[in-house]
Amino acid sequence: AQSVTQLGSHVSVSEGALVLLRCNYSSSVPPYLFWYVQYPNQGLQLLLKYTSAATLVKGINGFEAEFKKSETSFHLTKPSAHMSDAAEYFCAVTQTNFGNEKLTFGTGTRLTIIP
Amino acid sequence: GAVVSQHPSWVICKSGTSVKIECRSLDFQATTMFWYRQFPKQSLMLMATSNEGSKATYEQGVEKDKFLINHASLTLSTLTVTSAHPEDSSFYICSASGGALNTEAFFGQGTRLTVV
Numbered sequence: 001a002q003s004v005t006q007l008g009s010h011v012s013v014s015e016g017a018l019v020l021l022r023c024n025y026s027s028s029v030p031p032y033l034f035w036y037v038q039y040p041n042q043g044l045q046l047l048l049k050y051t052s053a054a055t056l057v058k059g060i061n062g063f064e065a066e067f068k069k070s071e072t073s074f075h076l077t078k079p080s081a082h083m084s085d086a087a088e089y090f091c092a093v094t095q096t097n098f099g100n101e102k103l104t105f106g107t108g109t110r111l112t113i114i115p
Numbered sequence: 116g117a118v119v120s121q122h123p124s125w126v127i128c129k130s131g132t133s134v135k136i137e138c139r140s141l142d143f144q145a146t147t148m149f150w151y152r153q154f155p156k157q158s159l160m161l162m163a164t165s166n167e168g169s170k171a172t173y174e175q176g177v178e179k180d181k182f183l184i185n186h187a188s189l190t191l192s193t194l195t196v197t198s199a200h201p202e203d204s205s206f207y208i209c210s211a212s213g214g215a216l217n218t219e220a221f222f223g224q225g226t227r228l229t230v231v
Binding site (some may be wrong): 036041042043044045046049051090097098099100102103105106107108110 | 119121124125146147149156157158159161164166206208210212213217218219220221222223224225227
């Protein structure tokens with residue numbers, strides 16, 4: 001069984017400030033972890049994914065996430081928030097590195113950027 | 116990245132009618148497609164997994180006779196909501212994977228269904 005928990009359904013940060021979105025996972029096998037972004041009325045876009053190659057994963061749009069096995073965490077960060085970062089963010093987990101494996105999503109975190 | 120296109124992006128239908136949503140992989144062969152449902156301000160709930168040429172595998176609690184899924188080709192899957200009711204109103208999203216791009220699933224832009 002596998003699951004992810006996203007702490008904080010809403011996060012607000014000022015433009016230029018650090019963005020930190022939290023995700024903790026539970027998995028009976030080594031997990032593959034993902035962060036997706038969703039803009040209003042759109043599908044999901046992959047920001048980054050952890051596939052056990054490196055614990056610090058860099059993604060698109062300046063985002064990165066660090067896999068910490070001891071903390072079972074995969075938090076998403078960005079040093080300086082932009083207005084365009086306002087969106088819904090989903091953490092997800094699966095058990096293989098194959099796209100035909102179904103994803104288990106967290107409940108999402110809505111990021112608001114304050115001008 | 117690969118492109119997955121959903122059509123229509125939004126649809127309004129009358130209660131009791133059926134609605135078909137298409138999901139196409141434009142530049143790769145999608146051996147597997149997933150259909151999700153998303154209620155407002157909530158996460159994605161997997162409805163079913165379909166492999167090309169096979170019957171779809173539905174998640175527990177999803178009515179297969181109401182949500183008909185067809186994956187007859189490597190580039191097209193369809194979801195038909197039969198005898199739609201207002202409670203079926205939701206955002207439906209598909210994703211696809213396959214071939215050399217089988218290391219991740221690519222998502223369509225979603226379809227907002229409103230049943231009146």
